[in-house]
Structures are given as C-alpha cells and as structure tokens.
Amino acid sequence: MTSVVSSPQRTIRIGSRKSQLALVQTYWVQEQLQKSFPEIKFEVHTMATQGDKILDVALAKIGDKGLFTKELELGMINQEIDFAVHSLKDLPTRLPEGLALAAITERENPADALVVHEKYKDKQIDTLPEGAIIGSSSLRRLAQLRHHFPHLEFKDVRGNLNTRLAKLDAGEYDALILAVAGLERLGMGDRVHQVLPKEISLHAVGQGALGIECRASDTDLISMLKAIEHPKTRDRCLAERAFLRDLEGGCQVPIGVNTEITGNTLTLSGIVASVDGQRFVKDSVSGACEDAEKLGTQLADLLRSQGAQPILEEIFQTVQRGS
C-alpha cells in the first residue's frame, strides 16, 4: 500500500449506495475530507446493493444483515473502492474479515419521528384514533408502539423515503414512523410531526450516525478518516453496537437503545421486546466513555439475566419460519 505522505496524488475512491439519502451522506463525507486534505482527490463510486433491489419483501422476513452493505464490502475487498459510507444502523455489528469500522461521524438526532397524513395534523401518537394505520417495517418500532398503543393498526411499508411519503400522502397510511435523521438529511425535516420520546421508542443502534468502513490494512486511510470522527458519537455508538452484537441471534430483532454522555459518563439504555409488544425487558448501565464496548456487553448480560433470551429465541424462530 502506498503511503499518503509519499504519494500526495493518491486518489481515494469512495463507495456509496445510489439512494438519494446515501448520496447526500457520501457527498457530505467527501466534502469534509476534501477540506482536511485538499491535495488528495476523492471520487464517489455508486453501487446498487441487494437492499436496493429487493423492494417488495418485508425486511423483517428476509432479515436485513448486510443487505445494504455487502456489495460495497466486496468492492473494498476487491480493491475497486477504498472506503464506504454507510448509515451506521445498516452496518452489521460483525464486519467481514479484513474490513474495519474506521470512523463514526457526528450523529444527527437519533430519535424516531411520527409523520402524519394531513388529516391528522392536529394529532400526536397518543391521540391518533383507534384503528389508525401506521406504516413501519421495523420490528423494533412495531414492538414498542404496539406495547404503548395496542389500539393502532400496523402495516408494512417499503421503498425509499420519497416513495413512503407518497404512499402516506395518497392515503394508504394514516401515519409513518421514520428516522428524524433521514428526513433532516434530505431537507424534509418539516415532515417531522412529533419526535417520539425515549419513553415511547428507543431508537435503533447507530441511528443517525454515519459509519465509514475500509480495509483494516489501509492504516494511512484509517488515520485520515479519524480526522472526521466525532469522539462522543463514536463512544455512544460503540456501546450500542457492542450491546446489539452480544444479543442478536442472526436476524432483525426488536432491540432499541438510547445513549447519553454527561461529563465522561456514558449511560446506555436498552430494550428487547417481543414483536407483539407484550413482553419486554428494559434497563440501563453507566460507566466511563473509554469503556463503551464493555458497557454494551454489561447491558446485554443484564437484560439476558432479566429474560431477554427467550424473547429473542421466539423471534428468531418466527422469522426463520417466515411468518
């Protein structure tokens, strides 16, 4: 590998999905790096991933591990691209051999948002009428919302943000639950009708942050990428990812988190819920930021001791049966 110092002309190829959100995120990373390293050329290469191609199957049924990342990872292994920009929440907690999570950038608001059809613009999540149809394909969102609001109906929704919003506006749904971060990055922050508080919905691991993945051997590139890392976001997300890594059973599971840093103390809260929202375990742990990953493991052990395992096994079996 040529060194950045001895070959200032190095061109660095950035891999990205083609979706509008992915491109906005990738161009943002490109711009930040260009400011720090004006002498280096950064090129964006787009690739379609499996998740961009399969649009008609509920994500929960196919499992979403690596669905949005695999093609980009192969591109890095095959030296076609040098690094990839991901929504961190789409990046599996275990990376392929030879690849590394080089940097995590500053997180947007990680919370979930309620987005409503015009006819419900004077309602909030707790005042929507019985039977209102809420679009979401995330088991995590479904489980937590069913728990709090059993009188609402839930319906799967797929496609990119614009497609989903068009379905909402056309009346196929009364409301959607979407990440605040995605809407804000696409300049559609005005569609956020209510930011769901953590008492109602704990967000996904890594939600709102970008993860930059590259070859573990490319140490020059890794030190460059550190220039755009946000240490607090990194500590929070490393704790969240360690928690998920220790709990997940190989499929999309209703696991939610929240993290806060006060001084040097990181507090990680987590929930494991059954899909029907009937059973859940929820707790939190606190410790030093340097021990972020240990905190994740500690919370995973704590929730397991409170009964998380049977909930996870039941979900894993249901998903494998495809029901």
Ligand SMILES: NCc1[nH]cc(CCC(=O)O)c1CC(=O)O
């Ligand atoms: N599940 C898909 C996905 N992956 C990343 C985001 C955007 C928010 C983020 O960066 O976490 C979204 C949309 C959503 O969940 O509404």
